[in-house]
Amino acid sequence: MKPIWIVDDDKSIRWVLEKTLAREKMPFRSFASAGEALSQLDLGRDLPQVLISDIRMPGESGLDLLKRCKTDFPSLPVIIMTAYSDLDSAVAAFQGGAFEYLPKPFDVDQALDLIRRAVDESMHQFGASGEIDPLPEIIGQAPAMQEVFRAIGRLSQSNATVMITGESGSGKELVARAVHRHSPRANKPFIAINTAAIPRDLLESELFGHERGAFTGAAAQRQGRFEQAENGTLFLDEIGDMPPELQTRLLRVLSDGTYYRVGGRLPLKAQVRIIAATHQKLEVRVKEGLFREDLFHRLNVIRVRLPSLRERREDIPILARHFLQKSAKELGVEAKRFSDAAQKYLGALDFPGNVRQLENLCHWLTVMAPGQQIDLADLPPELRALPATAGASDWESGLADEVDRLLAANDGNVHEKLVKRFESVLIDRALAHTGGRRVEASQALGIGRNTITRKIKDLEISNAKADNPEHPRT
Secondary structure, eight states, rough: OOEEEEEEEEEHHHHHHHHHHHHOOOOEESSSSSHHHHHHHHTOSSSSSSEEEEEEOOSOOOOHHHHHHHHHOOTOOEEEEEEEEOOOHHHHHTTTTTTTEEESSSSSHHHHHHHOOOHHHHOOOOOOOOOOOOOOOSSOOOOOHHHHHHHHHHHOHHHHHHHEETTTTTOHHHHHHHHHSSSSSTTTTEEEETSSOOOOHHHHHEEEEEETTTTTOOOSOOHHHHHHHTTTTEEEGGGGOOOOOOOOHHHHHHHHHHOOOOOOOOOOOOOOOOEEEESSSSHHHHHHTTHHHHHHHHHHHHEEEEEOOOGGGGHHHHHHHHHHHHHHHHSSSSOOOOOOHHHHHTTSSOOOHHHHHHHHHHHHHHHSSSSSSSOGGGGGGHHHHHHOOOOSHHHHHHHHHHHHHHHHHTTTTTHHHHHHHHHHHHHHHHHHTTTOOOHHHHHHHTOOHHHHHHHHTTTTOSSSSSSOOOOOOO
8 A cells, every 4th residue: 555645734733643643653744745645646656545734735735736746646635734724725725636625633544534435445446537427218127118118119110109117317308219219219219208397278289389379479370389290200298187178189189199389270181100208007096087098098009117216226327327427427526436235225225216216316417526436414404314124135134224325324223222122023923923922922932921020111111911911822
């Protein structure tokens, strides 16, 4: 391991860090100024594993040193220290590419933990270019996604109407675009409209266009989405929220292939393939009288069901990697990566927002996570507080996931809380097995009668016969 460089004009700070690193048997070198460190960098020998520097020193500043390091040694983690904990210093440090910003006075253990993370980061090279590897238009290795790919393949030579179902954020528009891209209409327009996002009094004009003077504000003739998608594909997202009167007009278009602009008298021919999508159960809305049954059958010619992210957990790592690379490219920074613990934790979450939620999370982490490796503690607090119970093959794996969650949430007394929960379940199930008889339950568990009586009281377990706890089984 290469040495940790300490750069600070304050001798006492250097001394504290030197003693801390020496105690941990980590090599180090100290410099009283940024100029000294820059001179050593110029030699190009004995470069540091990690550099930790004060921000304000006589002569060159820590930000000058940071800039030089990021120019000549972009993979070198640099930790910036300062006694001036102001917004400008923090922003300048992070904009300059600092690994982390450490305000003085700092806790020694906190500083040591940060140095260790930086060392770990420096030992993991994650691709020099930072470019996104070429990936398929839709990412998925899970069996459920393979079924979607097969459906897209079968539809490649078809012009049939398609209904895509799936939860919000699962990627229904991506599937619609893939169906279009692999169809005979691929070189024609793909026009998408979210029927739930447009006010109902404007939706008819959006879909079918309008003639000049058709209503107040209609100063000129306007094409609708059907005309814009001529000979191509029209994607109607959230079709389940379409108003009843528009359902009738859409049914007419699907039935005879003609429509009228708002205020128009001449019929127009619709040479368009329809792909509809919804997160709702249209069969239920039909029964409730909220969606026309005849329109449902017109749209439901070929159905493609897109699985939720919790149904394809094995795809989370490759999706997360892709989104981290994508965000890094958009922001012009080096792509980050998840630690094994963080990746395992994410794989156990339900992700109610599906792929969109995971993408937003990766973008947030690209901006906010301090280092190149994303650990559990770097995840947003609201995500760390979620139960991560899925993906466990047995109760021990589930317990391990719960321990990871509580530790990541900085929940104190983890041992005490988990022991109480474990004992509560254990005794409750034993009492259920014995019909609430405490003596038999204690014998089945192999613990004393007084012990189980005390724990029933302490843990407030109600599934026990209190009147005569030693009453035999009848």
